Amino acid sequence: MKKQVEDKKAALLEAALKLFTERGFHGTSTAQISKEAGVATGTLFNYFPTKEDLINGLYFEVKGDLSRKMGKDVQTQNTFKEKLRKMWYNLVEWGLDNQEEFLFVGQFCSSPYITSHTREVVMEEYVFFHDLVAEGLANGELGDYPPEMITSMFYQSSRTIVDYILYSEPKDRNKAIEDGFKVVWEGLARK
Structure with missing residues (x-):
């Protein structure tokens, strides 16, 4: 279970890095990050309460x-x-x-x-x-x-x-x- 949690968190960070550098902070939504990471938006907020x-x-x-x-x-x-x-x-x-x-x-x-x-x-x-x-x-x-x-x-x-x-x-x-x-x-x- 811990590996799966680490994988989701790592996927979110990797997706955020990619999108922030492409689109900037204001041009990137949490929904876009979640989609890029392949996780539900609610999952993102389990790891990071805010953008x-x-x-x-x-x-x-x-x-x-x-x-x-x-x-x-x-x-x-x-x-x-x-x-x-x-x-x-x-x-x-x-x-x-x-x-x-x-x-x-x-x-x-x-x-x-x-x-x-x-x-x-x-x-x-x-x-x-x-x-x-x-x-x-x-x-x-x-x-x-x-x-x-x-x-x-x-x-x-x-x-x-x-x-x-x-x-x-x-x-x-x-x-x-x-x-x-x-x-x-x-x-x-x-x-």
Whole structure:
């Protein structure tokens, strides 16, 4: 029975992701999500009492996956710059491999559905990133900028590189990722 419940919930999240990225939040109804998932609309409300709960639940799932990918093997790097570069590669590659999810995160961050509670819960997943930024500030490798600005610049720059690679199709994907890191590093590093 537990497997069946997990399958229905996963089907709803997958359908919601597909439809939200295709049609936006306002252009997607819960009935459309239920139909796409192959479940009754009432079933959707058993898992997610409101559309906002579904959107936030999907956001938590996607951001959790992203945080696991971003932090992978970062601590095996020797220097602050190498750690930040590894995180950059992880983030950009996740965006390239998970395009719907990457688009969804961008949509959600700009939507009225994101609440202070949602931000707080998600930030708990990214303590490792904030700790790394704090390390860079403390050891003088990053410029004297607000930590929130640094994390935002890092993330938004990754979105730019993902879009560039997807739509410009450069000959050398790794060079594009590295060039993107160089731009970010030169902008954030202490001069």
